[in-house]
Amino acid sequence: MTDQSGAERGVAKLGVLKAMAGFLKPYRLQVFGASIALICTAAITLSIGQGLRMLVDQGFSSHANEAALNQALLLFFAMVLLLAAGTFIRFYLVSWIGERVSADLRKAVFAHVVTLHPGFFESQLSGDIQSRITTDTSLLQTVIGSSVSIALRNALMFIGGLIWLFISNPKLTAMVMLSVPLVIVPILVFGRRVRSLSRSSQDKIASVGSFVGEAVKNIKLLQAFNHQTLDRKSFEGHVEVAFDVAIVRIRQRAWLSTTVIVLVLGAVTGMLWVGGHDVLAGRISGGELAAFIFYAVMVAASVGAISEVYGDLQRAAGATERLLELLAAENRILPPAQPVALPQPARGEIAFEDVSFAYASRPDHPAIKGLTLAIPAGSSLALVGSSGAGKSTLIDLLLRFYDVGSGAIRFDGIDIRDLDPQDLRAQIAMVPQQPVLFTGTVADNIRYGRPSASDEELIEAARAAFAEDFIQRLPDGYDSFVGEGGVRLSGGQRQRIAIARAILADPKLLLLDEATSALDAESEYQVQQALERLMEGRTTVVIAHRLATVINVDRIAVLDHGELVASGRHGELLTQSPLYARWASLQFDDANTQAALAAE
Ligand code: ADP
Numbered sequence: 001m002t003d004q005s006g007a008e009r010g011v012a013k014l015g016v017l018k019a020m021a022g023f024l025k026p027y028r029l030q031v032f033g034a035s036i037a038l039i040c041t042a043a044i045t046l047s048i049g050q051g052l053r054m055l056v057d058q059g060f061s062s063h064a065n066e067a068a069l070n071q072a073l074l075l076f077f078a079m080v081l082l083l084a085a086g087t088f089i090r091f092y093l094v095s096w097i098g099e100r101v102s103a104d105l106r107k108a109v110f111a112h113v114v115t116l117h118p119g120f121f122e123s124q125l126s127g128d129i130q131s132r133i134t135t136d137t138s139l140l141q142t143v144i145g146s147s148v149s150i151a152l153r154n155a156l157m158f159i160g161g162l163i164w165l166f167i168s169n170p171k172l173t174a175m176v177m178l179s180v181p182l183v184i185v186p187i188l189v190f191g192r193r194v195r196s197l198s199r200s201s202q203d204k205i206a207s208v209g210s211f212v213g214e215a216v217k218n219i220k221l222l223q224a225f226n227h228q229t230l231d232r233k234s235f236e237g238h239v240e241v242a243f244d245v246a247i248v249r250i251r252q253r254a255w256l257s258t259t260v261i262v263l264v265l266g267a268v269t270g271m272l273w274v275g276g277h278d279v280l281a282g283r284i285s286g287g288e289l290a291a292f293i294f295y296a297v298m299v300a301a302s303v304g305a306i307s308e309v310y311g312d313l314q315r316a317a318g319a320t321e322r323l324l325e326l327l328a329a330e331n332r333i334l335p336p337a338q339p340v341a342l343p344q345p346a347r348g349e350i351a352f353e354d355v356s357f358a359y360a361s362r363p364d365h366p367a368i369k370g371l372t373l374a375i376p377a378g379s380s381l382a383l384v385g386s387s388g389a390g391k392s393t394l395i396d397l398l399l400r401f402y403d404v405g406s407g408a409i410r411f412d413g414i415d416i417r418d419l420d421p422q423d424l425r426a427q428i429a430m431v432p433q434q435p436v437l438f439t440g441t442v443a444d445n446i447r448y449g450r451p452s453a454s455d456e457e458l459i460e461a462a463r464a465a466f467a468e469d470f471i472q473r474l475p476d477g478y479d480s481f482v483g484e485g486g487v488r489l490s491g492g493q494r495q496r497i498a499i500a501r502a503i504l505a506d507p508k509l510l511l512l513d514e515a516t517s518a519l520d521a522e523s524e525y526q527v528q529q530a531l532e533r534l535m536e537g538r539t540t541v542v543i544a545h546r547l548a549t550v551i552n553v554d555r556i557a558v559l560d561h562g563e564l565v566a567s568g569r570h571g572e573l574l575t576q577s578p579l580y581a582r583w584a585s586l587q588f589d590d591a592n593t594q595a596a597l598a599a600e
Contacts, residue, residue, distance in 0.1 A: 027097055030093050033093050039156065040082070042153050042160065049298070054072045057286065098142065098146070102141035148313070175274060211235055215231055268297065275292060342427065380552075442497065465533070503533070514549060544556070
């Protein structure tokens with residue numbers, strides 16, 4: 001919890017309520033039904049006290065007759081049936097609403113999060129976003145699906161019970177009112193302690209879980225360093241800590257139960273003593289006393305129940321606030337009000353015009369400075385420069401993941417800020433340095449480039465990416481699972497799948513970030529072939545790490561600290577740009593450079 005002022009917190013709570021009301025709105029009918037069931041069950045529970053009174057007074061009184069007893073019991077049973085039916089409806093509807101609202105919230109938050117500008121995720125931990133969508137919504141689900149209903153039901157019973165008590169016997173009621181805090185306060189204190197202990201017990205269990213997770217994930221490293229015994233010992237430590245915390249909790253819980261029994265039944269004894277004397281003196285009937293005790297216990301129990309769920313309600317308010325925060329996060333990369341349409345078909349001509357850009361987290365350190373560069377449609381450009389020179393930033397700017405600080409980037413002559421980002425990105429395909437494969441089949445991963453592609457188009461793309469051979473050799477061909485993140489494939493295979501994906505997308509502009517890690521000669525050759533096929537007839541911007549690439553492209557742009565310091569072809573740059581010559585000689589071993597020079 002942040003240290004907001006009470007007023008601010010009140011406003012936040014109000015906002016939370018308003019937002020929740022918005023999510024409940026489509027389910028008015030269910031909410032209405034649940035409310036009716038809630039009121040009915042509370043009313044029936046309240047009337048059971050009256051049934052009890054009748055039963056005692058008429059059923060067991062000295063003038064008892066069988067007919068009256070039967071009648072009283074019949075009525076009682078009818079009420080029980082009604083209560084059962086009402087409880088069924090209430091429980092079903094309320095749980096349904098809880099599940100429904102949390103499902104809707106999950107969908108809304110995810111749908112919003114995936115549209116947010118990538119810069120947003122630099123300040124947000126992905127784990128945090130995940131836990132908001134899973135844990136926070138689950139918490140809301142339990143709260144809406146039970147705690148709220150418990151609180152409302154008990155509030156009704158508290159009010160109803162109290163009214164009856166005051167009407168029927170003010171003297172005894174005054175006594176109850178005095179004893180309620182006496183009974184409730186210790187229960188609350190213990191209850192709170194148990195709750196906080198159960199939270200820390202859960203934390204401890206979570207740390208046991210993450211220890212196991214880490215050990216299993218790194219099992220080879222663990223065994224290679226002979227860490228079994230050490231890890232076993234520290235794991236035992238974690239488990240024992242969890243046990244100790246659990247035992248403290250259990251002890252408190254045991255005390256809680258004992259205290260409840262002593263205090264509640266003690267209070268009942270007190271009432272029986274006072275009330276019993278009233279009965280003996282003929283001031284009230286036995287049934288009245290029985291009903292009175294029934295209501296008194298009910299009033300006390302409802303206070304207990306409300307205080308028990310109060311913490312849940314507060315936690316839910318916190319969870320809702322966190323979810324709403326995500327929902328309210330603003331997308332900084334928005335389509336313009338009137339997006340300009342791209343020419344059909346697009347050409348893929350790129351122009352950087354005096355572009356400067358700094359990341360929000362480092363406003364004083366521009367990552368790109370006054371860069372002007374034209375890339376004719378269908379030509380290829382290699383970006384080279386040492387690490388941190390701004391190559392990836394240029395690629396991100398082209399995709400409009402960030403907006404330029406000054407200057408403009410044009411696609412087919414149109415400022416990309418005047419285009420709908422979706423239209424712009426539909427013309428672009430990206431093959432990243434570390435190809436990203438999603439858990440699924442080979443076909444799923446290629447089809448990611450264009451979900452509507454037919455099987456023939458998909459196979460065609462795989463063939464063009466020189467991936468068909470190895471795919472056919474996989475156990476289930478195109479339907480083989482690639483494993484989490486593609487672990488079942490080699491680096492070169494993953495790259496060719498990423499290339500097939502880009503070929504299937506058939507973009508006008510291709511953005512490539514070449515892998516720095518060396519592939520074996522065979523894979524390297526195949527990947528290179530696949531890339532050349534992919535680059536045919538498209539504008540290509542490639543972050544180059546391979547000699548073959550820089551030799552083949554139409555133009556090389558040399559970046560240094562965000563500035564364009566030289567551009568030209570490989571041979572020219574080797575003689576004209578000392579920076580390029582140094583970069584090239586560091587990047588490729590001398591033999592390669594010599595060979596390239598000889599080939600020029
Ligand atoms: P390259 O791709 O040439 O290695 P980058 O484009 O990744 O270089 O980085 C250019 C500069 O911008 C570097 O100084 C880097 O530290 C900085 N930078 C890159 N990404 C971010 C980011 N998300 N937030 C802040 N600074 C960044």
